[in-house]
Amino acid sequence: MEKIDYKYDEEELLKQLKEYIDSTYSQHYATGKIQTTEFIIDNGHGIGHTVGNVIKYSQRYGKKEGRNRKDILKILHYALIMLYVHDLETRQELKNIDITYHPVWGHYAN
Numbered sequence: 001m002e003k004i005d006y007k008y009d010e011e012e013l014l015k016q017l018k019e020y021i022d023s024t025y026s027q028h029y030a031t032g033k034i035q036t037t038e039f040i041i042d043n044g045h046g047i048g049h050t051v052g053n054v055i056k057y058s059q060r061y062g063k064k065e066g067r068n069r070k071d072i073l074k075i076l077h078y079a080l081i082m083l084y085v086h087d088l089e090t091r092q093e094l095k096n097i098d099i100t101y102h103p104v105w106g107h108y109a110n
Helices: 012-022 034-044 046-060 069-096
Strands: 100-102 107-109
Touching: 012 069, 034 046, 034 069, 046 069
Parallel strands: none
Antiparallel strands: 100 107
């Protein structure tokens, strides 16, 4: 596969985002206990929770601690969790109608 010459430094930025996300799993509220976000998702409020946090950190950017890069990382992390919840809910809906969505192929299959 040919190496992509990313115009906006996406490869490095994705690496940094992964490092940030990895660091959140070692924080005090994530070790050995259920995370609040996990509880909220399990109770059917995942999309609202993640959208709310994307909005929260988007609105906060530039206000708390100035133009805080960490707020952008939080926005991206919650957006990834939102994508996860979307896929989870989509799979569940499809399971209920007995059709399988194949995420790699990007379409429904029997």
